[in-house]
Amino acid sequence: MPTSRQLIEVVYSVATDSNLSRILPILDEDIVLYMPDYMSIGGEYHGRRGFLTLMSRVYKRWERIELSTLVFFIPDHDPLSNAVVTTGLFSGTLLPDSEPVSLPFLHYWQLKDEKIIALRAFSWHSAPLSNRLRQDQNPPNPFLNGPYVWPNGKRSNGSAP
Numbered sequence: 001m002p003t004s005r006q007l008i009e010v011v012y013s014v015a016t017d018s019n020l021s022r023i024l025p026i027l028d029e030d031i032v033l034y035m036p037d038y039m040s041i042g043g044e045y046h047g048r049r050g051f052l053t054l055m056s057r058v059y060k061r062w063e064r065i066e067l068s069t070l071v072f073f074i075p076d077h078d079p080l081s082n083a084v085v086t087t088g089l090f091s092g093t094l095l096p097d098s099e100p101v102s103l104p105f106l107h108y109w110q111l112k113d114e115k116i117i118a119l120r121a122f123s124w125h126s127a128p129l130s131n132r133l134r135q136d137q138n139p140p141n142p143f144l145n146g147p148y149v150w151p152n153g154k155r156s157n158g159s160a161p
Contacts, residue, residue, distance in 0.1 A: 004084045004111050005072050011116070012067050012086075020055055024048055028115040035121050062092040084109040090123070 002010075007026050014022045033045040033054055040061065045054045058065070073085040086109070091102040103123045110118040 002114065004074070004082070004109075007111065007114065007116060008072070008084050008086060008109050012070060012088075015055075016065050016067055018059065020052065023051070026114070026116055027051055028112065028117045031115075031117055031119070033119045033121070036123055039123065061095055063095055065090070065092040067091075082111050084111070 010026060011023055014020060027048050030047055031051060033051060035042045035045070035054065037043065041054060041057045045051060068089045068091065070086055070088040073087075075083050075085065086107045088105060089102055090105050091100070093099065094101050105124070106122040108120040108122075109116060
């Protein structure tokens with residue numbers, strides 16, 4: 001019987017190698033994933049199909065995904081380990097302009113009967129990164145004014161990762 005932490009470790013290992021078929025058996029059929037609204041992938045995703053939709057959107061915007069500095073917390077008030085909190089660093093390259101990006105994150109996982117039933121994701125981000133990720137929102141965000149110029153001098157072409 002895998003521990004809650006071991007189940008979450010599978011998710012992180014698969015997220016970087018793109019072999020999503022290893023994750024599906026440990027996801028509850030009715031899983032709910034809550035992604036931050038400020039991200040271009042923001043919103044609620046329901047069920048395994050929702051998970052696949054979310055990951056498809058991630059892989060269309062990012063390449064060379066890496067997760068590092070993972071720290072796992074099991075809340076003291078949860079002796080059955082029905083919740084796992086993780087922090088870490090999500091790194092990759094934004095498409096289509098190959099801009100390297102790193103985001104610290106916090107994930108709150110809920111589990112039941114050796115299945116993941118929910119994920120609430122939180123990310124720390126700078127305003128420029130948030131703007132860059134939101135440029136492809138439909139309808140367009142009226143508060144974004146034109147392409148962004150990154151600190152390295154590259155100019156975003158206005159398309160989103």
